[in-house]
Amino acid sequence: MRASVQGREPCDVLVVGAGGAGLAAATEAAAGGARVVLLEKNPRPGGTTALSVGSITVTRTPHQLRQGIKDSPAEHALDLAKINSRRGLPDNPELIRLLTENVPDTFRWLMELGLEFVGPLPEPPHSQSRMHCVLPTSNAYIARLAERAxxxxxxxxxxxxAQSLVTEGARVTGVEGVDAAGRHERIHAAATVLTTGDFSGSAAMVEKYISADATKAIPVNPASTGDGHRMALALGARILNGQVALVAIRFPLPKRPPLMQSLPPLRLVARLMRIAYERLPEAIVRPFAMAFITSVLQPSQAIYEAGAILVNREGRRFGDETGDLALALSQQPGGAAFMLFDRRIAERFSRWPDFLSTAPGAGYAYVPDYRRHRRDLWHQGDTLEALARSLGVPGDALRKTVSEYNETAAGGKRGVLAEPPFCALGPLNTWLAFTDGGLAIDSALRVLDREDKPIPGLYAAGSVGQGGMLLDGHGHHIAWAFTSGRFAGRQAGAFAREAR
Known part of the structure; x- marks a missing residue:
């Protein structure tokens, strides 16, 4: 039988989940004078924020001003709404406005904490360059916020x-759960903020809200198991846009990370990188920055449209690469595939605007970056037979696959694969990057029940508090995590002061 521990002295604000949103909420509440307890089920803080590329999309930054870019939150909101509209799903304009109007202040706050950024970088279809990359990696967010907390x-x-929310009448007064020693504990608080991330790591929730096929995808963050969603649903909350998720074909992390990736996110390293970006040629700085690849990266769809193909471990294609083959890939032998291309495509995707993927620090990665820094993924041969040997796939099958593709592609927009050397990257797998279904919340980030009434004492931020808002495009999830976390922390702190 597990030991049971009664709740210790009540706190003012209890934050559940120590990723980017949770650290921001806890820090902001504490800065307002609240006694704050921050819970994290993992051995250390970080969450999905620490696994991300780390880019943040924001307007009116010092970086934009130095480049003479005239931009505004209103223009940002307009662009984001247009990008989201491609899905044809309901959105939340009120939360989009909250995000775009407040993220400039969030960015300045992050800089005051000692975080270093480069940018802004262009990211079509945004009308202005707004994407800023944190240095050296997204782990810097966690380090600086944890220090401040x-x-x-x-x-x-x-x-x-955390296993369940504690209530007195209709009001949430804390959580019950199990601590690191296996003891059941109840923690009381005047206000509770859920910052538990999404539900991409919960097979049951993925099957319920997305599809059974989506459960075959590898969650980028297996610890994102919808704990906050589940606890709030038990009190009558509801999930909006639960069907929205990014199931995508991505490269895995290296099995043996380079030495550079083991370096802690020191302030000095980040500062030196930022100064180097500002004063040295990119050709000198880029190799150093690219050594910090620490996230699961997704190839640009443009490289498939240019003619790259996907082949499985049998050397065969399994569909049209210009469409969505993520779920089809999960059903291939070993759940793996290789991206195959030739010299024509390699040369094209070696410079802006034709990037191969986004990347930490540098913003975008090109074919030479993968050749140099992801040797575990790189394969090359002067002939298709030589490439097949490198991949470990049947040579006859690969040659037939490319021949059949070239017959259909000849004269088309994609182009044939005929210029040696032939190259491949892989294996690639099907990953569940995130789920966008968040709890219904109001403009004060209070969790709403089925009748759209606030559940007293309960707030949500980050992915669990996305409130039906769509966040397509790079840098918006990070922007929402920190902006909503800070806002929820302030709101919860004010509620706690009134409850004293």
């Missing part, structure tokens, strides 16, 4: 798994 006296408790 500790300096404000936030009580961070790792290894605590």
């Amino acid at each position: 500790a300096s404000l006296g936030v009580d961070l408790r790792c290894g605590f798994t």
Whole structure:
């Protein structure tokens, strides 16, 4: 039988989940004078934020001003709404406005904490360059926010798994869960903020809200199991846009990360990288920055439209690469495939605007970056037979596959694969990058019940508090995590002060 521990002295604000949103919420609440407890079920803080590319999309930054870019939150909101409209799904204009109007202040706050950024970088179809990349990696967010939280006296408790919300009448007064020692504990609080991420790591929720096929995708963050969603649903909350998710073909992390990736996200390293970006030629800085690839990266759809194909471990294609083959890939032998292209495509995707993927620090990665820094993925041969040997696939099958593709592609927009050397990257797998179904919330980030009434004492931020808002495009999830986290922390702190 597990030991049981009664709740300790109540806190003012209890934050559940120590990723980017949770650290921002805890820090902001503590800065307002609240006694804050921050729970994290993993051994250390980080969440999905620490696994991300780390880009943040924002307007009116010092970086934009230095480049003479005239931009505004209103233009950002307009662009984001247009990008989201491609899905044909309901959106949340009120939260889009909250995000775009407040993220400039969030960005300045991050800089004040000691974070370094480069940019802004263009990201069509945005009308202006708004994407800023944190240095050296997204782990810097966690390091700087954790330092600030500790300096404000936030009580961070790792290894605590929240299981249910505690209530008195209709009001939420804390959580029950299991601590790192396996003891059941009830923690009381005047206000509770859920920042538990999405539900991409919960097979049951993925099957319920998305599809059974989507459960075959590898979650980028297996620890994102919808804990906050589940606890709030038990009190009558509801999920909006639960069917929205990014199931995509991506490269895995290297099995043996380079030494550079083991370096802690030190302030000095980030500062030196930023100065180098500003003063040295990109050809000198880029190799150093690209050594910090720390996330699961997704190839640009443009490289398939240019003629790259996907082949499975049998050397065969399994569909039209210009469409969505993510779920089809999950059903291939070993759940893996290789991206095959020739010299024509390799040369084209070696410079802007034809990037191969996004990348931490540098913003975008090109074919030479993968050749140099992802040797575990790189394959090359002067003939298709030589490439097949490198891939470990049947040579006859690969040659037949390319021949059949060239017959159909001749004269078309994609182009044939005929110029040696022939190259391949892989294996690639099907990944579930994120789910966008968040709890219904109001403009104060209070969780709403089925009748759209606030559940007293309960707030949500980050992915769990996405409120039906769509966040297509790079840098918006990070922007929402920090902006909504700060806002929820302030709101929860004010609620706690009124409850004293």
